[in-house]
Each structure stands twice: as C-alpha cells, then as structure tokens.
Amino acid sequence: MLLILPVMMLVLFGFAIQLDPKLLPTAVIDHDQSPLTRSIITNIEASGYFKVVDSNATEAKAETEMSEGALTFILTFPGGFTRDFVRGENPQILIEVDGSDPGNSMNAVSHLQPIIDQSIIEFTSKGLTTPYLQGKKREATLIVHRNYNETNKSVFNIVPGLIGVLLTLTLVMITSTAITSEREAGTMELLLTTPLKPAEIILGKVIPYVLVGYVQLTIIVAFGLLVIGLPFEGSMLLLYLASAPFIVANLMIGMLFSTFARTAMQAVIMSIFFQLPSMFITGYVFTFYGMPGWARNAGSLLPMTYYMRIVRGIFLKGSDTLTLMPSILMLCAIATVLVVVTSMKFRKTLD
Numbered sequence: 001m002l003l004i005l006p007v008m009m010l011v012l013f014g015f016a017i018q019l020d021p022k023l024l025p026t027a028v029i030d031h032d033q034s035p036l037t038r039s040i041i042t043n044i045e046a047s048g049y050f051k052v053v054d055s056n057a058t059e060a061k062a063e064t065e066m067s068e069g070a071l072t073f074i075l076t077f078p079g080g081f082t083r084d085f086v087r088g089e090n091p092q093i094l095i096e097v098d099g100s101d102p103g104n105s106m107n108a109v110s111h112l113q114p115i116i117d118q119s120i121i122e123f124t125s126k127g128l129t130t131p132y133l134q135g136k137k138r139e140a141t142l143i144v145h146r147n148y149n150e151t152n153k154s155v156f157n158i159v160p161g162l163i164g165v166l167l168t169l170t171l172v173m174i175t176s177t178a179i180t181s182e183r184e185a186g187t188m189e190l191l192l193t194t195p196l197k198p199a200e201i202i203l204g205k206v207i208p209y210v211l212v213g214y215v216q217l218t219i220i221v222a223f224g225l226l227v228i229g230l231p232f233e234g235s236m237l238l239l240y241l242a243s244a245p246f247i248v249a250n251l252m253i254g255m256l257f258s259t260f261a262r263t264a265m266q267a268v269i270m271s272i273f274f275q276l277p278s279m280f281i282t283g284y285v286f287t288f289y290g291m292p293g294w295a296r297n298a299g300s301l302l303p304m305t306y307y308m309r310i311v312r313g314i315f316l317k318g319s320d321t322l323t324l325m326p327s328i329l330m331l332c333a334i335a336t337v338l339v340v341v342t343s344m345k346f347r348k349t350l351d
Contacts, residue, residue: 001269008273012280016298020107021290024072026050027057027065031079040093040119044075047115049108066147067317068326069309072098072105072289085120085140092141099149100157100312101287113142148316156231159224160315161284164307166220167213167243168250168278174212175254176267178205179346184264198346206251213247214240233318242310242324245331249303252338259345278304306330 026044030037045052050073054062062074074096084091095112097105117139149156182188191201217240224230253274254267261267279285281295282304288296299305306327313319313327321328 001272004273005276008276012277016281016291016295017286018290018292019286021105021287022048022108023051023289024049024105024108024287025053025070025289026073026075027054027062027071028052029057029059029062029074029076030055032077032081034082036082036085036119036123037077039123040077040116041075043115043119044112047111049111050075064323066096066098067313067319067323069098069100069283069288069313072101072287073108081140090139090141092143094143094145097144097146099146099152100316101283105287105290109144116140116142148312155228156316157312159220159228159230160311161308163217163220163243163311164246164304165279165284166216167247168304169275170216171209171213171247171250172254172257172274173268173271175205175209175251176257176261176271177264178255179258180261180264180267183262199343202255202343202346205255206248209251210244210247213251214243217243230315232315234314234320238321238324239311239314242314242328242331243307245328245335246303246307246310249331249335249338252335252342253303256338256342256345259342278302283308301334303331303334306334 028041030041041052041055044050053071054065057065057074059076062071065071066074074094076094076096078092078094081091081093093116095109097109120139146152179188182191196204221236221239225232254271257267257270257274261270277298281291281299282288282302283299284304288299288305288308291299309327310319310324310331313324
C-alpha cells in the first residue's frame with residue numbers, strides 16, 4: 001500500500017484525469033448546410049475540445065444519445081443561418097450541454113465563441129457578404145442551454161452518483177472481510193465440515209448484504225428527495241431493479257478479494273485499490289469522455305461507470321428502460337462474470 005498507492009494516484013491524476021478535458025463527443029444538427037456552417041464545424045473540431053461524432057444528426061437521434069450519456073454537446077445551426085448573416089443580422093447558434101455531467105465541459109464552451117468569431121472573419125475576408133456591410137463587426141450569438149440541470153446545481157450531479165460511491169465503499173469493504181474473518185476466527189473449519197457447497201456458502205454470505213445495499217439505497221434516495229430537494233424524473237421501480245446487478249457485482253468483488261487475502265487487513269487494503277479508480281475514472285467526479293482512451297477502457301470494466309449513467313439518467317433525465325438498457329446489460333454481464341470467477345476461486349480456496 002505504501003508503494004503502489006502513491007504510484008496509482010500519480011498515474012490517475014497525472015495522466016488519466018483532465019481538468020481541461022478535450023475531444024468531448026459532439027453532435028451537429030445543421031439545418032443550413034452552407035459553407036459558413038461547415039467552416040465553423042471544421043474549426044470547432046480542429047480546436048481539440050470537441051470531437052464531432054455525428055455531423056448530420058437529427059434532433060431525435062441527438063437527444064436520445066445525450067440521454068444515454070454518449071454525447072456531451074449538441075450544436076444546432078438554424079435554417080437560413082448564412083442568409084441572415086449576409087443580410088446583416090446576427091444569427092444564433094444553439095449549444096446544448098449535458099448538465100448531468102459534473103466535469104469541466106464548460107471550459108470547452110468558453111472556447112466556442114472565439115472559434116465562431118474566427119470562422120466569421122475568415123468568411124467575410126473572402127468577400128462572401130454584402131458590400132455595404134464590409135468593415136462592420138459581424139458575429140453570431142451563441143446560446144448555451146444546460147440540459148437536465150438548468151440551474152447548474154452541483155448537488156444535483158453529486159448526490160445521485162453518491163449512491164454508487166457509498167454502495168461500492170461499504171459493500172466491497174464489508175464482504176472483502178467475509179472469508180478472511182472466518183479464517184481468523186477459526187470458523188472456516190466448521191463451514192468445511194458442513195454439507196454446504198461453495199455456491200451455497202457464497203449465497204449465505206452475500207444475501208444479507210444485498211438487503212443492506214437496498215437499505216442504503218433507500219436512505220440516500222429518501223434523504224436526497226426530502227432534505228436536499230433532488231429532482232426525480234424517472235421510475236423508482238426501474239432504479240431498484242437496475243441497482244440489483246450493481247449491488248451483486250460489488251459483493252462479488254468483495255468476495256473475490258476475500259479469497260485472495262489472508263487477513264482482514266489485506267482484504268481492506270485490496271478494496272481501497274478498487275475504490276479509488278471507481279471514484280475517479282468512471283465519470284463520478286471528472287468527465288468520462290475527457291480522459292485518454294486507455295483510462296476510458298479501464299473505466300469501462302468497472303461497474304460504477306454504468307451505474308453512474310443509470311442513476312443520473314433516472315434522477316435527472318427521466319430515462320426509461322429502453323434508454324438505459326445498454327448500461328443495465330453491461331452491469332448484468334459484469335455481475336455474471338464476477339459470480340462465475342468468484343465461485344471458481346472460492347472452490348479452489350476451500351480445496
């Protein structure tokens with residue numbers, strides 16, 4: 001712990017976490033389809049802050065992808081944008097930001113207006129405007145709209161994700177000491193003398209903590225809704241059902257750690273090494289898509305990444321089952337793999 005933990009923190013904060021995230025996924029809805037709008041889009045992508053993943057998006061498709069957590073920005077050019085500009089008007093550009101993301105995506109938005117201004121200067125320098133407007137300052141007005149969190153309250157982003165953090169913190173740490181405490185107390189031999197199978201022992205250890213996890217979930221949700229005034233746009237039943245694979249996955253991780261550790265302290269230390277990445281590279285604190293590819297790949301292996309999208313989708317976006325299904329299926333797949341691996345390792349431990 002003394003050697004590896006500092007190295008892990010240095011790698012996370014030195015290479016993975018970006019306070020000024022770049023290449024954030026952006027969809028463009030261009031109703032104008034003119035050389036001016038294409039020039040603006042090109043310059044926006046060249047800035048490095050925006051990664052245009054769909055340059056011909058429709059409103060319905062873009063809204064669906066943002067609700068799924070696949071987009072950070074939606075940039076919309078209205079029809080007649082260039083025509084209004086040539087007439088001497090200052091047309092508007094709408095940028096929609098995923099307000100459920102607590103990351104520093106607004107840093108990218110602050111660079112957007114200068115990019116637009118530079119594109120307009122390049123456009124007018126080619127004489128592509130009305131002669132009597134030459135020499136006059138021309139600009140396009142940027143309208144910023146934060147979807148799902150219009151008031152920009154950080155507590156609306158933090159508290160839903162806090163459900164996943166607390167469940168991971170408590171369930172992994174508690175279950176990681178389950179088997180090691182049996183060894184230290186000398187009761188493992190008693191379990192071995194019973195006709196119980198390894199899978200049955202695992203279930204006996206895990207089921208009580210599943211109930212504990214749901215009690216924690218209920219307490220946090222009640223506190224957030226009644227005390228903090230957290231918005232809740234989705235289905236409570238969907239939240240509880242989607243939490244099941246996440247709770248099981250964390251319990252299996254704790255059980256897996258307990259099979260490797262020889263003492264309870266070793267198991268607790270192993271859980272710490274799991275909890276730190278779960279907080280920092282899953283999108284809870286920092287923008288997930290602002291991290292380098294290797295960090296996103298590592299985060300994609302952690303249950304917390306998908307649970308963040310689920311709880312924020314249900315609380316802030318009102319996402320339905322179909323929208324959240326990719327994240328729910330990934331959680332189920334991770335939980336299934338962990339159940340199989342834990343059962344195999346636990347059987348070898350008993351042998």
